[in-house]
Amino acid sequence: MYSIIGSGIAGLACSSLLSKQGVQNEVFEKNNKILDQNYGIQLSPNASYVLEKMGLLELLKPKLKVINSIEVCSLQNLKSITTLPIGNFVKYNNLTNYYTTSRNELYELLRRDVENSGTTINYKSEITKIDDNNQKVQLYKKDGKIIEKEKLIIANGNAKKSIYKNIIYKNVTNNFLTLRSNITKQNIPFDIKGDSVMLLLGNHLHIVIYPFFNNELNVVLITDKKYFDNNLELDFGRIGYIDKKIFQLITECNWSSWQLQDRKIKLNLSPNKAIYAIGDAAHSIKPHLAQGSAMALEDAYFLANLITNKNKAKDIHQMLKIREKRVNRVINKSSQNRYFFHAISPISIIRDTILNNIDGASFLNTLKWLYCYKI
Numbered sequence: 001m002y003s004i005i006g007s008g009i010a011g012l013a014c015s016s017l018l019s020k021q022g023v024q025n026e027v028f029e030k031n032n033k034i035l036d037q038n039y040g041i042q043l044s045p046n047a048s049y050v051l052e053k054m055g056l057l058e059l060l061k062p063k064l065k066v067i068n069s070i071e072v073c074s075l076q077n078l079k080s081i082t083t084l085p086i087g088n089f090v091k092y093n094n095l096t097n098y099y100t101t102s103r104n105e106l107y108e109l110l111r112r113d114v115e116n117s118g119t120t121i122n123y124k125s126e127i128t129k130i131d132d133n134n135q136k137v138q139l140y141k142k143d144g145k146i147i148e149k150e151k152l153i154i155a156n157g158n159a160k161k162s163i164y165k166n167i168i169y170k171n172v173t174n175n176f177l178t179l180r181s182n183i184t185k186q187n188i189p190f191d192i193k194g195d196s197v198m199l200l201l202g203n204h205l206h207i208v209i210y211p212f213f214n215n216e217l218n219v220v221l222i223t224d225k226k227y228f229d230n231n232l233e234l235d236f237g238r239i240g241y242i243d244k245k246i247f248q249l250i251t252e253c254n255w256s257s258w259q260l261q262d263r264k265i266k267l268n269l270s271p272n273k274a275i276y277a278i279g280d281a282a283h284s285i286k287p288h289l290a291q292g293s294a295m296a297l298e299d300a301y302f303l304a305n306l307i308t309n310k311n312k313a314k315d316i317h318q319m320l321k322i323r324e325k326r327v328n329r330v331i332n333k334s335s336q337n338r339y340f341f342h343a344i345s346p347i348s349i350i351r352d353t354i355l356n357n358i359d360g361a362s363f364l365n366t367l368k369w370l371y372c373y374k375i
Ligand SMILES: Cc1cc2nc3c(=O)[nH]c(=O)nc-3n(C[C@H](O)[C@H](O)[C@H](O)COP(=O)(O)OP(=O)(O)OC[C@H]3O[C@@H](n4cnc5c(N)ncnc54)[C@H](O)[C@@H]3O)c2cc1C
Pocket: 005, 006, 007, 008, 009, 010, 011, 028, 029, 030, 031, 040, 041, 042, 043, 047, 125, 126, 127, 128, 155, 156, 157, 158, 159, 163, 178, 180, 220, 258, 260, 278, 279, 280, 281, 287, 290, 291, 292, 293, 294, 295, 296
């Protein structure tokens, strides 16, 4: 019996896959079943491929929007810098589509899949500490109970502090903030295509806008914490010139803010114990490549396969180490994007000039290792 901590994308996907292969498992989730605010999520082809392999893509299709292009534009004047023709890239490479969807729809689908397979999700069951000093693993619950388990999958996401001594968080910085809002198409003061992700680059900050649900668009703004005042309001005086329609959009949005944990995670997992970590619990990926949940899905699929193929713990750990190379490449690319997206003048001018002269299709070919990956 496997105990999975966390019913996020990684935990639920792993549970569903294990259950379908007859591997008994249970899930512990600290929160109640209440859904988050309904934000969007981008599912790149490597992520939608996992959902297809899980037999879930067809079920999610009514809630998916196909993305055919990524439009990179300037925050200063809204002009196009370059277009990445992701729809053609997908067709040419015979991939599943690049989609956007609602986070809640994805969670709900995974949740239903887990529950329909007879697996229990224990809500309001926060695990505060994991001990593995004996043969068994002790899970310390917030209500004071201690339960003994044999095998563990840690999928508790981007938690504030580590609950297991062998997962070490090295906090690098906490210096950037994310704002998110949903907005209806009519309330956006400029045109946006119904099948594209718009990436707006400026100095210090970037904004991503995409359709994800009926008439709703998801807007994400990421910038350094220093550009916010004490009330978490953007300090417009400091973020440089932006087009007045962008300014209008920013004031029109109903923002929620997150402080992102910008850290490194060191996994010191014992090679002989069936204790594994997946998703954001195992690696911290900046959101500048929209790959966090893609990696969570890939991790879940990878681990569940190793378990159902009856590999020994030692071999599973070894295979997970090999997978780390891909994840590290994603971490590095996301970090590079962070500097690239948030460059300040004159580097931002050079960035925009380079992008302006780039052929979008050739640029996407440099990301084949990421999007064409079939786990
Ligand atoms: C602004 C923003 C935009 C993003 N956009 C994208 C995108 O477009 N595409 C993409 O691929 N990724 C995106 N991501 C990243 C993505 O959301 C995450 O990487 C992904 O949700 C990670 O999944 P997970 O299952 O590992 O963790 P989570 O989804 O965080 O799930 C962890 C679960 O564990 C539970 N939990 C935590 N601690 C405990 C505990 N002690 N005991 C029990 N339960 C616990 C939590 O309540 C939660 O349900 C974005 C992230 C941000 C911040």
